[in-house]
Amino acid sequence: MAEKSLLQNKDWCKGCGVCVGFCPKQVLVIENEKCVIAYPEKCIFCGQCELRCPDNAIYIVGGTKDE
């Protein structure tokens, strides 16, 4: 099983802050009008950011589908 990680596509990010608002662990911040994964070690891979990011600019890879 591959390690889970949180990735982002800065070219697509418009810095709307929806992901930042919904992140329960304050992993994300806005810097220079883009989302930045500032504290990846705090991420619990809940998927709230990926679920509501309107720009498909943040996503989780790895793990199995059931998780």
Place this chain on the structure above:
Amino acid sequence: MSNNNGYKLVQGNEACVEGALAAGMRFYAGYPITPSTEIAEISAQKLPQIGGKFIQMEDELASMAAIIGGSLAGLKSMTATSGPGFSLMQENIGYAALAEIPCVIVNVQRGGPSTGMPTSPAQGDIMQAKWGTHGDHPSISLTPNSVQETYEYTIKAFNIAEKYRTPVVLLMDETVGHMREKLKIKDSSEIEVINRKKPTCEPKDYVAYRPDEDMVPQMASFGEGYRYHVTGLTHDETGFPTNNNDVSGKLVQRIVDKVEKNIDDITYYEEYRMEDAEIVIVAFGGVSRAAKSAIDDMREKNIKVGMFRPITIWPFLEKQINDVAQKAKEIYVAEMNLGQYFLEVDRVAGKKCPVKKINKINGELITPNEITYAVTGGAIND
């Protein structure tokens, strides 16, 4: 209705449906409107019997939209209407022109403007057929003058639509639509049927709006594995929208050119007693029948008169009208409007010979006597 030796006694509107079916129409969407309604009724009757589809839509905007959808999904599609409905269809006719979706629109003209005279003939939509939708665009309109011709030119309308991927307007008038004459239904072996070009490449190599040498792109139907995008925005060869001025300008130029530069391929007209004619009557549709009768009368009085009858109304037959004007001493344009086709004839012929109008807009046909009087004794309402 009789049916003897392949002949039937039918209305122009029925001949239109027979022609459409012969050309391969398998989808009809429309909204009832006099004097075109029989085209919808007969399509509703006949299409399911050959596995085709008919739908009565909620209005003419929807009807025009539906036939574009039907065509994209692979069926040859048609709608029919009259002036008020033709007005409502205009936006989506422009869509079909820009997105290059083959389809046929029948307009059985009645008196206008507005609700006008629903059961009376008119030819008031000539300029609308050319310029009804906004922006520059190709326009093709054919005008039959008999039941048999309605059949033949409905087939041609489909063939042209398919060949050039563009909407084609069959511009009838109430006279032709409701007139009953004998119709010879041809055997399918006698009928040329043209189908749109399909892509032969792999889906991954398909560039939906890349034109071939004939300026016409290959057209895949939705559902055939060629997933592509269709839009009414100006687009590049991939079909996706673009704001690039150069690309947008070239696209509009191409869709106009593919018709205008192939005008010889879609040129249809009739010349009647033109061999030594000094006076030429230009007439089309129902009026051309009165003109023929008037010409026969005048010929008996040794007046050298003939008729040039455009069947292709749009694009304008500039070359032929120019030739007519070289020889004619006078041209009369007889039409059931206030002088719409006249504007084009006068533009081309006006510097070579006098071009005069014979017009009538009260819902009655122009009679042979009125034409004769205009030619020999002064215009009836100039």
Place this chain on the structure above:
Amino acid sequence: MTNTNCNEMTQKYYRVDRMPHIWCPGCGHGTLMNTVVRAIDKVGLNKDDVVVVSGIGCSSRAPGYMDFNTLHTTHGRALAFATGIKMANPKLHVIVIMGDGDSSAIGGNHLIHAARRNIDITTIVFNNNIYGMTGGQFSPTTPYGDFATTAPFGNIDKAFDLCSLAQGAGATYVGRGTAYHAPLMQKLIEKGLENKGFSFIEGLSLCPTYYGRKNKKGNAFKMHSYFKDNCVDIKVVEKNPEKGENKILIGEFYNSPKTEYTEGYQVIIDKFQK
């Protein structure tokens, strides 16, 4: 495909070389578009058999990014184009994405008639309560009293309840979700796709740029939070009606299959074809 910096779903179903999309930062449409794609994936439709049709407006740009047979039509007419497609080839899965103005102002007539016929089209409205593409004019779903560039003194038009409208007109599957309630929205679309008939799913979207700014609704996160705090599932309200007071109802409102239009037409063909 040139850009692979995205999740699997995006790579599989989007035209990633066309992205990022044109929508404003925080626009709910991107989130709703993802619910459509996830529902298609869940139901397991073949991409070649799916047609996505739209009209004009912000929402109607969605199909351009989606890797199916896609048709961006004229304002308000998406359902009429879609009807022609479905009639011509009933094997195709036809999905229509419209906005609130597109579906219920200029296209209102087509909406009620497509619903009345119960033609098998899954219709999804991205309702952001405003005309966004033209810069913030009120739409038929702008709440009474709200502000828009064409309602500078407050909107005196009454808003449509789109789901009631569709149900009243004959839609056989009706539901409402929101951009915040993305999993519910996806589920409703899945069921809409599975319903053989006219399905209508309203997705409440958010327009921080025009509607939000004009009406002081805060940023995109605040607008999402408004949905979180003010929407109640109809199942909850059915048990406890007081929980629905002054709330927005979401969930599955109607599910009652009836004879589908193209199937009805096929019966005629089978009976009368020579």
